[in-house]
Amino acid sequence: MNIRTASMQDIEEISAIENECFPPEQACTREQFKQRLTYYPEHFWLLEKDGEIISFVDGFCTDEETLTDEMYEKAELHNESGKIQMIFGVNTLPAYRKKGYASLLIRYIIEQSQKQGRKAIILTCKEEKIPFYEHLGFENQGLSSSVHGDVQWYQMIRRL
Template sequence: MITLRNVHPTDLDQLIIIENEGFTEEEAATREAFIERILFIPDTFIVAEQNGKVLGYVNGPIIRQAYITDDLFTEIQPNPARVGYQSILGLAVSDQARGRGVAKLLMDKLDELAAANDREGVTLTCKKELIPFYEKLGFVNEGVSASEHGGIRWYNLVKRR
């Protein structure tokens, strides 16, 4: 059985492994970035776990605007209690757990949290090939992002309330 929970500091090493499986070196969050996210936004950092092993995660801070900006990848602030957009800076599933619906479970949980806390919506950036996955979850492609994170062309996807 897969369980979803908030991140714990003891998850760090498993999270780094999954991050590096899912993202290139240029895209991947650093260990320091993970430590900050665990410290400042544990309420919007969700982990999927089975038998004590982390299968995947989703995380991101609450932001005022509808689109992610590159500064979010290095500067995290604690989340406000209400309003704003739930951003997603990272969604990754371990190689061993792919194809089991873990990413959808994580996204659904973060969407529930956003609704429960009166967020204006959920926002993320993704590569072109991932747009259909997010559109199936109710996101709308709002075009090319201004983000230059990792030297990649990203697209703004938003699910508004």
């Protein structure tokens, strides 16, 4: 197992994984990933097994306490000194799900965020994923204002 940050050389593999994990209306585009890797590569974590990327998580830092749809689209809103680590996507290849890999990666991000002096981690998820995030110490803050991909999302927070 290896956790590392992403680079532009990973973009094709990242895009392919995203398209396996999310339907087109919810998936991040290759161009959006390019922007994210330009603005915050140090907040784009990959989990590799035997040299293959099997899971990744990304998101930027901000002082805002609500994850908005605009944040998905505008990587330039990243503020390295922001006290909140946002998570825009948790992706694990289907063959590796329910084996603890996403939990391992999120725990790593919690640890890194604490070391960086962040106050919290915020993400949005679908209703069925709430228990998964709760077991990692996230609290459900209720329905999000996000309508990304025409889906109902819940905002979750992990205070650090």
